[in-house]
Amino acid sequence: MSIKKTSLNNLHIKYGAKLVEFAGYQMPIQYKDGIIQEHKYTRSHSGIFDVSHMGQLFISGGGDLTNDLEKIFPADLKKLKTNQSKYSFLMNNKGGIQDDLIITKTSDGFLIILNAACKYNDYEVIKSKLDNQYKLNLDESLSLIALQGPEAKNVLNKVIPGCDSLKYMNGNNHVYKNEKVYITRSGYTGEDGFEISIKNSDAETFVENLIENGSKLIGLGARDTLRMEAGLCLYGNDLDNDTSPIEANLKWAIPKSRIETEFVGSEVLKNQFQSGVKKLRVGIKPDSKVIARGNTKIYNDKNQEIGKVTSGTFGPSVEHPIAMGYVDNSYSTVNTKIFLEVRGRKIPANICNLPFYKKNYVKGEINV
Amino acid sequence: MSEVKYSKEHEWIKLDGEEATIGITKHATEMLGDIVFAELPEKGSNVDKDGTAGVVESTKAASDVYTPVSGEVIDTNQMIVDDPSKINEDPEESAWFFKLKIKDKSEMGSLMSKEEYEKFAKETSA
Incomplete structure (x- = not known):
């Protein structure tokens, strides 16, 4: 299988990324500043993370979708308001974690953000458990950009005005260059921040706009040190098929x-x-x-x-x-x-x- | 005049009479990234050519440091243990790792010159 590239690949190269293979994708482990400087810049200013390798699974359709998804995930989806997100798990019958994920209720169904290494398997598992009743779209025409750090909201607000009104673990539709983008206030660094789901063709310009407003690209190396300091789990390291959410202290x-x-x-x-x-x-x-x-x-x-x-x-x-x-x-x-x-x-x-x-x-x- | 040679494991060695000073190359630090931990051999211990004589760790991974020649450890650089980031800043001068009383100067013969090392580093990282 050939290695995949995200829509930001040229930008990574332009900003001096050291590229590595991660979950089948060519991803930046670090840029010119190095992991420690990138880590500290995220904590003191704001950092941009290309997380487009992660899966964006949209599920919609008739029937009782909420009820059917509750038969899979241990989240309280009935109580979830539109645009609200919850951290949850796809488990196996032994209670082991197949993936950890974020479920957001959208206007016509649910959006689930999946780990890159798990996404194709998750798709098959979820599809079969839903008995093919619903429309599942693991949308690879979209990029996912995380903007994290104390200055994230000011930087993002300059590029997409109004997004600073989002509450933590909530999302909404916004507009960038006359195109719909979906923004949630969330992240995985221990900082305030956002995740922006955007058309592949707009991702590069969008990230350049964030950089023009004072943010910097941050590699997977610093993403790892940031999430570890924040006590957050990395699937495959801290969570796996033989570990339950209870054992994982979650x-x-x-x-x-x-x-x-x-x-x-x-x-x-x-x-x-x-x-x-x-x-x-x-x-x-x-x-x-x-x-x-x-x-x-x-x-x-x-x-x-x-x-x-x-x-x-x-x-x-x-x-x-x-x-x-x-x-x-x-x-x-x-x-x-x-x-x-x-x-x-x-x-x-x-x-x-x-x-x-x-x-x-x-x-x-x-x-x- | 002192002689500086380089190993395939990306160490440099400077020989002054019987005294060899050993560290890691700038190229090695660039491959490792930010160094956050250094461990050095014990003073008074004996190390053998190509054997492990220390460890450096970056934010990403741990790597062994090898000695390019055999000898007795006569000094170690506490500065890089206290502040490992000095290794990234000045790897081929002040951030040396350890000094040996060299056992057999002929072991220097198998090592590379600066030009040879630079060519080697370029080829292996390409």
Whole structure:
């Protein structure tokens, strides 16, 4: 299979991107400034992320779509207002996570944002579970641009006036160059921000407009350090088919109203809600400057293996190594001393609260 | 006069009499990106040609640092442990990694000159 390119590929090259293959796409890992500067620019100003490799799945049609989607996803879709978004999961029958996603209610159905590596499989799974009753469109004529950081709203408002009135986890239709764009106030960096769904042919000009207004392109490298500082999971590292949302410490994303109802994986989840889980995702802070990456083994003070790291890096804003991983539930309490096996040595570390970096989301406020 | 040579693992080595100073090349730092961690060999320990003698980590990944010659570690550069970003800033001068008392000067013979290394670096990164 040949490698795919997003509509911003030429722009990435123009701005000096180092390109890598990610989920079948040629994507920028970093630009000229490098990961640390890009990370800090996002936290202090605003950063533009090409996330066009992610899936934009539109589902519409007759029948009882909301009800049928609730049989798949553990979200409270009946309570969702038009243009409101929720974080949810596509699970398997064992309660394992096949993908983590954002569902938004649109005027004629739902929009689901899927991870790039999972999107084609998700499409098939969802389509078959809906018995081909509805119209599913995994729309590849659209690009997805994330704009993140404290200046995101001012920058975006200059290019698309009026978008700053959006509330967190809400979206709306806007107009750019006489074409419809769909904007949600969301993101994955721990900063206030937006995700803009825009026609492929307009994406390049739109991003140039954002750059003219003071924003900078940011690569996947900084996207990874930003999301880790914000304590957010990366599918494939921190979440997978053998891990449930409860184990992933994402219980908050399963509304109480849905626990007793049926959806894919509901029996396992209900059981885990009642009896607890064996392993739990935790934040990990090494005592020293040593970085523990994914797959690092975790030990207790008796040298018994109790888990493993799933993501780890140096956090540029917290200026310290950070990690997250899964430990035996009895070691999941904050401040528990653990040991990370790095290059044959046991490095002391502590279980800590997530996120590492305090969130700065806009919660329901307008025009501040 | 001191002699500077380069290895295929992207280390540079400067020999002054018996004393060899070793670091990583500018080209290596450009490939690694922002360096956020450095680990050095213990003073007094002996290292063997082409063996691991340290680690550097960027925001992306960890990489071993090899020694291009054998010898006894007589000094290490604490500055790069305290502030690993110095390696990106000045890799071939102040941000050296360690100094060795060289065991066998003939090991220098298999290493590359500056011109040879530059050609090698260009070919392998293309």
